[in-house]
Amino acid sequence: MKDRSIYQGEKSNLDVEMTSRHLAYVIYTSGSTGTPKGVMVEHQQVNNFIHGMVNETHLDSYKSILCVTTLSFDIFGLETLAPLTQGLTVVISSEAESREGKKLAALIEEHKVEVMQSTPTRLKMLMENDRFKHTMKNLKTLYVGGEALPETLWNEVKEYGLPVFNMYGPTETTIWSTVKRMGKTDSITIGKPIQNTQVYVLD
Incomplete structure (x- = not known):
């Protein structure tokens, strides 16, 4: 059969050498400085983050995760990179769905979403909608991070009885650096560092 493609040049794959330091x-x-700067994240750091989060939260035991975060926010990595390496389905919400509890609830129900990540501010806004609060019962785990978890919000969330992970991490250390699985009687903390990560408490 005659080749009808427009391009007639070299078609072999590029010879790309990739290492963990790229x-x-x-x-x-x-x-923490208030001055914008570019953070260069290498493959080895992303790999460590993925394995660390899977080990701490057992992400690999679920089938689907909701993606509500924009590409420009690094926690997008937990909603896409990590689950895709573990074979989860990533359900991507539209901008409108990510802002409206009723629409997001419908998306969660339609795709049988099991895992969701949210900042406390977004979660508080979503939980103002009764349908979303009802739909939260269908989730199997919840990740919260990006800012401090208010005690009032935690008191409301813990009544659902699902595993809740409070997470913390500056962009410079690749998305999340510490994780705490919250128990009903636990005080709110940022937990302990994930694998190959150290935390220093300074005065």
Whole structure:
């Protein structure tokens, strides 16, 4: 059969040498300084993050996760990179769905979403909708991070009885650095560091 493709040049694959020290991505953040800067994240750090989060939260035991985070926010990595390496289905919400509890609830129900990640601010907003609160009962685990978890919100969330992980991490250390599985009687903390990560408490 005659080749009808437009391009008639070299078609072999590129010879690309990739190592763990090559960049996976560059993301901008103001971090603790308030001054925007680019953070260069290598493949080895992303790999460590993925394995660390899977080990701490057993992400690999679920079938689907909701993605409500924009590409420009590094926690997007937990909703896409980590679950895809474990064979989960990633259900991507539209901008409208991510902001409206009723629409997001419908998406969760339609695709039988088991895992969701949210900042406390977004979760509080979503839980103002009764349908979303009802749909939360269908989730099998919830990740919360990006800002401090208010005690009032935690008191409401813990009544659902699902595993809740409170997470913390600056962009410079690749998304999440510490994880705490919250128990009903636990005080709110950021937990302990994931594998190959150290935390220093300074005065």
